[in-house]
Amino acid sequence: MIRQYALSIFLLLAAMENISAFAPVASTRTLGSVSRPIAQPLYMSEEPEASAEEPAAEEPVEAVPEDPEVTALKQEIANLESDLKAKQSTLSYTQNQVDEYSKGGYARKVAEMETMRRARSSMNSSNKSSATASVLSEFLPLYDKFVSMREQYADTEFGSKYGYLTIVDAFDKMGVTEYSLETGQDVDAYRMAAVESEYSTEIAKDKVIRPVAAGLELKGNVIRPAQCVVSAGPEEEAAAAESAPEADGE
Structure with a gap:
């Protein structure tokens, strides 16, 4: 009797094990713990991501045809x-x-x-006169010698006999004239040659004090400049002008 009772318990335990093997296992996860995967958009690596909002395409405006009369x-x-x-x-x-x-x-x-x-x-005449004056200036030493000889032998038979050969007459026939300077005239380096410079309180600086010798010209072209004495201005002003550079150098 005891043996039958033990066998019954053993069969009961075996049946319970078979039932538990086929029973579904309860999930320990709750609905809240389950996370749903978020869908991510896929893009081509070469293409830029499209903007969220694309502007609407503008509708083309149809050109209004111009009136043929216009x-x-x-x-x-x-x-x-x-x-x-x-x-x-x-x-x-x-x-x-x-x-x-x-x-x-x-x-x-x-x-x-x-x-x-x-x-x-006028241009041709000026060029011709300028060239003639340049040539005549080469004869000035001879001109001066003839003038000196005429003055020296003016009262002798030689001077009266050969006076027509003087070069002065030749210069006169070619149109050469003398010109003189005046006191107080501005110094012109082209027409004047300063042979001396003097202090003067009456004549301003760089003006003619007195003429020394007349000049020669041919229609405005200078053959020999006139000689003169030029004013250096007051002596006090000249001395002050000379001392000014020395003071600056010190």
Whole structure:
């Protein structure tokens, strides 16, 4: 009897183990603990991420065709403006032609030609006179010798007999003239040669105190500059001017 009772308990335990093996296992996770995966958008590596909001494409505006009458009017205005410019150019040319071939235009052309002729003649004459003066300046030593001999032998038979051979007459025939200076005249380095400088309280600095010898010229071209004594100004001013650089150097 005891043996049957033990066998029954053993079968009962075995049955319970079989039942527990097929029973579903209860999940320990709750609904709150379950995290749902968030869907991430996928992009191509070469393409930029599209903006969240794309602007709406603008609708093309249809061009309103121009009225044919307006187009024709614009073309007519352009043609008239072109014709006006052409006629103005023709009018200006015609006026110039009338002015050129009229009596007044002829007189004006004659005056222009005469002015050009005089200018060319004056230029040629000036160049010729300048070249002649340059050549004559080479004869100044001989000129001075003849002048000295004429003064020395003026009262002798030799001087009276050969006086016509003097070079002074040759200079006179070529148009060479003497010119002199005046006291107080401004010093001109081209026409004057200062042989001496003196202090003066009456004559300002760089002005002629007195002429020494006359000069020679040919139509304004200097052959020999006139000689003169030049003023150095008051002595006190000259001394002050000379001492000023020395004071600056110290």
